[in-house]
Amino acid sequence: MINENIRNARKKKGISQEELAIELNVVRQTVSKWEKGLSVPDADILIQIADLLEVSVNDLLDIKPQNDDVENIAAELAHLNEQLAHKNREKALYLQAEKKRGLILLLSFMAMLITINIKNEILSIALTGGCMLAALIILYRNLSLLTKITTENMKIGTLKVTTLFNMAVLIFAVMIAIFNEASFIRLSESGEQGLALAVTCIIMLFGGYISPKLPFTRHTGLRLPWTVQDEETWNIAHKVIGFISLPLVLLYLAASCTINNFEAITLAVIFLWIGIPGLISFVFWWKKLYGKH
Known part of the structure; x- marks a missing residue:
């Protein structure tokens, strides 16, 4: 150079x-x-x-x-200037993206500290939810910057819808927790289980619908060590989520009606929902990485 x-x-x-x-x-x-x-x-x-x-x-x-001659030199320097300007823009965007990621991590860390240290349940829930909501808003406002997907790309719309859905779930969960803690509402055990069942099913169904459409990114989706390293592995994992979500929701509903241990059923279904695509994608990634050797 x-x-x-x-x-x-x-x-x-x-x-x-x-x-x-x-x-x-x-x-x-x-x-x-x-x-x-x-x-x-x-x-x-x-x-x-x-x-x-x-x-x-x-x-x-x-x-x-x-x-x-000056003309040839000027032409070459103009080309170098163009390359330099592009490099400087990329560097500026990278530094800006790192700043946003740092802010999101800081808010997440603050949420964890609030949960550990603040004993007042209502205040703790409100502040923790506020930190996580602020992190999601920063993510939403900077999706194009953080993912390097332009606003003209249709996939940015998928990321925006997913982030808005995450915000809605977070706000709903925080409100229910605060209202329940403040005794504004009193849910019976069956009512709590019914609400948890409904929310879990909605999340799984939405995940099954949106996952196959998610672009390769470190910020939204099944972010496992192997899925974030390889786009093909990422796509395999999210296609599997799309296939299994509805069957698992139906299994979840059937099991909830016939088995008394609701917590165990919920944990088992969530484990399967994450574990099946995680395992299949890991096997695919492992074979792709080491199968040729």
Whole structure:
């Protein structure tokens, strides 16, 4: 790259950035930006640099020998400027995305601390729910940034619907928990089980509908160590969720009507809902990764 070529030629010549800057009638910071790849000199300056460092312009541009006329040099520098601008945009977007991810992680960590340390149940539920809702709002507002899926892509709509559904479930769960704790509503044991059954079935049915449509992303979906490493493995896992969700919901409803241990049934169904696609996708990933060796 031109920045490394300028730096190497300058050092080989045995002059400092300050000395080169004085000869070119620019400030030292300008030379530093060239050598860091933050900007490139224009054609006239580049010719001067080549003369001062006793190298060819082609060597600085790292291109095959051609006429060292200003027009050719300017065209090559324009191309380099375009590449540099793209690189800087990508870097800025990456840093912005990392900042948003850090904020989401911070809110999640705060929610955990609130749950552990605040003894007032209503306040704890409200603050924890608020932190998680804030994290989901940040995720929703920055889906395109975090997933690198453009707003024109139809798949961004799937992610938005999924995130909105997650918000709705979270708000509903927080409200029910607060109302129940504040004695605004009193659910019997059968009522609590019925509500839990309904919510679980809705989540599973929605998951079965939306999962096969989810794009490969680290932020929404079945985020297992192997599914987030390979897009094909990701797709296998989410297609399996789409196939098994309705049968498991029907099994869940039937078992709830015939077996008394509701908690055990719920845990078993959720384990199957996550475990079956997790196991199938792991076997697929393992064979894909190590089957050829």
